[in-house]
Amino acid sequence: MLHIIPVLDLKDGQVVRAQMGQRDSYRPIVTPLNAGSDAVAVAGGLRTLFPFPTFYIADLDAIEGRAPNSEAIARLATMPDTPELWVDAGIADAQILAATLAEPSLCPVLGSESQRDDSLLKRFRGHTGLILSLDFFDDGFRGPAALLNQPDLWPQRVIVMTLAKVGSATGPDFARLREIKAKAGSRSVIAAGGVRDEADIRALSSLGIEAALVATSLHNGMLTAKQLALLGR
Template structure:
């Protein structure tokens, strides 16, 4: 099981995400870092374990408040790879990210108006698709959810209503997506509370999990993280 720490960025700072209500997100307060600065929080997380990758959600770009800039992430790239969701919806912008060393762009379904970008770039080995859900509602064109042939090799199942809610992953949805995904790696996002959730996810064939709250709260200890990461099955 591969654990990927999450950094949700808003107004240049790491924020505490909860249930997808982005307007209410505030700068994070965590025992792992003295500030909400990206590098400080990342350093605190890497003190728990030398994670090889972070998931970064540029919330301002996703909400179309501004275009994302890769420059702000360069210091972090010297430490780890970045799975970057920056509201990509333009092919040219996505191709720049795909060509950037250390950046693994995440194409969020909620940011798409059609399947054109996914149709043209789904075969890229660096592209990651995020299937975004709010409750039972799929966010984005239904064709993306229905047509597995345009899914790339890595697929995130993002359940926004469970993010930061300590409610547990959506095991039923994850099981179904894993069944449909075939050989693809499926990554869980939202609701992960502790090592028991991760072990259950691993048992149903989930390859990795995006985690934030359980790391900052101490629910996942360095010993537990190390034990789980030894069984990782995602390669870069």
């Protein structure tokens, strides 16, 4: 069975509820798992369902060119049973990427939407900590075409991020995942967007998907503690 990785979307220091890539409309999360929208509190609430060893962090402020949520990310990195943090912070600079790769608990996510060209990927693709996110919006792929069309540039882990599916409860983008999986060879492919329930998790696993980034179905109870224990990863 594939790994389930909870998502924390950060904006103005708080976890927000993502909805189909419409970032201007994101508001602080309301969840039965904990009180408030503090990042560490939300992560702790998610861990009441399952002892997740990894979290995916979308630093929306950094992605959109504002001051990064560094303090919230630093606090997440010092939680008990220190999680591995996959962090998309709009990195498009070699010095920042190298510094992030040097942090033991951080795995930088190179989002295609933030890249000007393929130079960072060419330079760092061999680093085991690097993750590539292929970002798809309503208007299609966002980023340099070389990142999508040259799978030989891809690192070992590749996220297929379908923003229109995020928070939509419409199911994963199975067609696109099959397409990327066919190109990826032995690389790990991670699904992001639209995961609703255990049936979706099992369907993704049957496609050979390594992991799924999940938020809504954890907070609304469609994936329960019992199901997560049975899924076991």
